[in-house]
Amino acid sequence: MNVQGNVQGNADGKSRYHEVHARSLSDPAGFWAEAAKEIDWIEPPTRIFDPSQGTYGRWFAGGVVNTCYNALDRHVERGRADQVALIHDSPLTNSVTKLTYAELLNEVQALAAVMQDFGVAKGDRVILYMPMVPEAVVAMLACARIGAVHSVVFGGFAAKELATRIDDAQPKLILSASCGIEPGRIVHYKPLLDEAIRLAGSKPKACIVLQRPQLTCEMTPSRDYDWASLRRKALNDGKSAACVPVAATDPLYILYTSGTTGVPKGVVRDNGGHLVAVKWSMFNLYGVKPGEVWWCGSDIGWVVGHSYIVYGPLFHGATTIMYEGKPVGTPDAGAFWRVISEHKAVAFFTAPTAFRAIRKDDPEGKFIRQYDLSKFRTLFLAGERADPPTVEWAEQQLNVPVIDHWWQTETGWCIAGNPVGLGMLPVKHGSPTVPMPGYQVDVVDEAAKPVGANTMGSIVIKLPMPPGCLPTLWNQDERFKEAYLSEFPGYYKTSDAGYKDEDGYVFVMGRTDDIINVAGHRLSTGGMEEILASHPDVAECAVLGVKDAIKGEVPCGFLVLKAGVKRPPAEIEKEIIALVRDKLGPVAAFKLAITVGRLPKTRSGKILRGTIKKIADGDSWTMPATIEDPKALEEIGEALKGRV
Ligand code: COA
Ligand code: AMP
Numbered sequence: 344m345n346v347q348g349n350v351q352g353n354a355d356g357k358s359r360y361h362e363v364h365a366r367s368l369s370d371p372a373g374f375w376a377e378a379a380k381e382i383d384w385i386e387p388p389t390r391i392f393d394p395s396q397g398t399y400g401r402w403f404a405g406g407v408v409n410t411c412y413n414a415l416d417r418h419v420e421r422g423r424a425d426q427v428a429l430i431h432d433s434p435l436t437n438s439v440t441k442l443t444y445a446e447l448l449n450e451v452q453a454l455a456a457v458m459q460d461f462g463v464a465k466g467d468r469v470i471l472y473m474p475m476v477p478e479a480v481v482a483m484l485a486c487a488r489i490g491a492v493h494s495v496v497f498g499g500f501a502a503k504e505l506a507t508r509i510d511d512a513q514p515k516l517i518l519s520a521s522c523g524i525e526p527g528r529i530v531h532y533k534p535l536l537d538e539a540i541r542l543a544g545s546k547p548k549a550c551i552v553l554q555r556p557q558l559t560c561e562m563t564p565s566r567d568y569d570w571a572s573l574r575r576k577a578l579n580d581g582k583s584a585a586c587v588p589v590a591a592t593d594p595l596y597i598l599y600t601s602g603t604t605g606v607p608k609g610v611v612r613d614n615g616g617h618l619v620a621v622k623w624s625m626f627n628l629y630g631v632k633p634g635e636v637w638w639c640g641s642d643i644g645w646v647v648g649h650s651y652i653v654y655g656p657l658f659h660g661a662t663t664i665m666y667e668g669k670p671v672g673t674p675d676a677g678a679f680w681r682v683i684s685e686h687k688a689v690a691f692f693t694a695p696t697a698f699r700a701i702r703k704d705d706p707e708g709k710f711i712r713q714y715d716l717s718k719f720r721t722l723f724l725a726g727e728r729a730d731p732p733t734v735e736w737a738e739q740q741l742n743v744p745v746i747d748h749w750w751q752t753e754t755g756w757c758i759a760g761n762p763v764g765l766g767m768l769p770v771k772h773g774s775p776t777v778p779m780p781g782y783q784v785d786v787v788d789e790a791a792k793p794v795g796a797n798t799m800g801s802i803v804i805k806l807p808m809p810p811g812c813l814p815t816l817w818n819q820d821e822r823f824k825e826a827y828l829s830e831f832p833g834y835y836k837t838s839d840a841g842y843k844d845e846d847g848y849v850f851v852m853g854r855t856d857d858i859i860n861v862a863g864h865r866l867s868t869g870g871m872e873e874i875l876a877s878h879p880d881v882a883e884c885a886v887l888g889v890k891d892a893i894k895g896e897v898p899c900g901f902l903v904l905k906a907g908v909k910r911p912p913a914e915i916e917k918e919i920i921a922l923v924r925d926k927l928g929p930v931a932a933f934k935l936a937i938t939v940g941r942l943p944k945t946r947s948g949k950i951l952r953g954t955i956k957k958i959a960d961g962d963s964w965t966m967p968a969t970i971e972d973p974k975a976l977e978e979i980g981e982a983l984k985g986r987v
Pocket of ligand 2: 748853863
């Protein structure tokens with residue numbers, strides 16, 4: 344089978360996009376059957392799409408496969424054993440580590456065998472609460488190898504968030520580390536892990552803990568096992584786990600993402616659809632060829648990290664860079680250019696917020712000119728709307744195409760983008776360009792009727808969604824249907840609002856729910872409100888996202904204190920900020936809590952969030968006709984003075 348990449352370039356300079364996209368919609372089975380040839384199947388699928396299975400049908404039904412085999416073994420067997428698979432570059436520990444495909448496979452086989460010794464078998468869940476270290480990639484692939492379902496929890500989440508995920512996924516095993524490293528701060532993981540297990544109703548059988556030299560931790564007897572000792576013993580004993588065949592429709596992982604309440608949604612990714620879609624995207628969307636070096640600067644705790652630090656580049660036989668550092672301050676605003684130049688990356692994927700941070704520190708792009716970026720061809724941005732000024736600055740400074748593309752944890756890969764491998768379409772600033780194959784993206788009104796060009800509405804995706812997208816939520820088919828499929832029958836609701844222009848370009852302007860995007864991180868304001876409301880002095884509260892020059896948005900909490908509370912509001916505000924950090928985690932970047940006498944509401948009691956946001960952002964606003972008391976909005980304006 345061909346693993347050299349499905350090269351469908353645009354030799355004559357014309358994009359093949361329109362023809363390819365049209366075919367994917369008119370003959371989805373034929374289109375994806377062809378893409379599936381890039382994957383090594385143990386048993387080929389009996390039906391490319393089976394509408395009778397699952398909540399809206401399942402892709403590659405009857406297929407039997409192993410994701411780890413497609414990421415590692417097949418490349419080792421076919422000439423890439425000595426090619427570097429993973430480059431771990433960590434300015435935070437001042438180290439660069441490289442693992443070839445053969446070395447990575449060896450590590451994965453050993454850890455997979457260790458996990459089997461703990462009784463982990465096909466379908467069992469394993470939670471990974473890990474910093475950005477190579478062992479995290481090894482652990483993900485080891486789970487995939489033995490058919491276990493991994494669930495990676497981002498290191499910036501606090502113990503309670505981890506506990507919620509433990510209770511939902513009920514893992515047999517948790518893999519963690521002694522610490523994470525943030526600039527100027529060591530993040531002690533072990534106390535968070537211990538607290539999460541204490542809070543959780545479902546207890547894992549054991550924890551495997553990686554001791555990092557920057558901070559070692561005490562092990563809990565009879566529960567915690569030392570990662571390095573288990574690894575050494577397994578390698579010395581020649582232990583190696585074989586690939587376990589799984590159904591294409593079996594889950595590869597669960598990734599929790601913010602929902603409209605404090606309870607996160609367990610997005611399920613299956614093996615077959617994910618393999619086919621993500622592999623397809625590596626050349627056709629990102630324009631990367633097997634053997635080339637690719638860098639995705641996300642974190643493995645996010646979907647972008649799953650698909651494009653770990654799986655995509657490895658399915659494709661490329662070399663992937665894993666970066667433990669920041670765009671600025673590690674040590675300076677030249678960090679990204681140093682990595683691209685040193686490792687000869689051909690393409691790089693990050694979030695616009697990172698570019699805003701770099702631009703602030705290096706507006707003239709002086710650092711950029713200190714590095715040889717001659718191999719670098721394309722910059723990809725996602726995670727939040729790529730604001731045109733940031734895109735223009737990046738284009739001018741880097742002199743390569745800057746491609747915004749839109750996707751969600753739920754879809755696992757790009758919904759709308761500009762397909763470099765098929766031939767780039769003209770870039771329109773502010774738009775992530777056009778729907779990828781398999782996605783019929785419509786903009787609809789409240790009655791689910793498509794609206795005309797350049798008219799704002801809810802952005803929806805016609806069912807079935809393409810391979811790679813979530814088939815359901817973990818153990819929650821009903822919640823999946825209710826949250827995504829019920830409001831617009833026949834469609835998946837993205838909860839993003841926007842419009843399409845006369846050329847079919849998609850413009851994604853904002854969310855229709857309570858989700859805000861903070862430095863490219865997806866957070867639920869509803870979840871934060873639950874935390875604020877749990878403070879004994881708070882009678883009522885509202886959290887909303889307000890504009891931030893670097894992070895795009897940051898949360899701002901408005902508090903109404905209970906009658907009779909005598910303590911100074913500033914003291915309570917400080918406690919609230921600490922409470923959010925403690926319960927949700929530092930990643931929330933919750934640093935603004937403002938006490939007000941009352942919240943502006945409509946006569947029917949709805950908080951006027953949209954208007955409050957406009958006031959906080961300094962945008963123009965009009966008095967809502969339904970307001971209960973117009974003075975309440977003036978009071979908000981007063982309270983905000985000097986605070987945002
Ligand atoms: N573990 C523990 N804490 C973490 C963490 C982790 N993995 N990641 C972030 N945090 C902490 C930070 O240290 C910070 O803590 P502080 O309040 O003590 O300063 C807090 O969470 C907020 O983090 P963040 O919002 O990331 O802010 P920052 O100031 O550290 O960095 C950026 C700002 C813009 C540089 C950074 O967010 C960034 O690089 N974003 C790009 C993300 C990206 O590339 N995504 C890929 C596409 S989805
Ligand atoms: P996440 O699930 O964390 O990837 O966040 C998904 C959400 O981020 C989307 O629903 C959008 O609101 C937003 N988003 C991601 N990429 C883009 C983009 N390129 N343009 C606009 N919004 C984006």
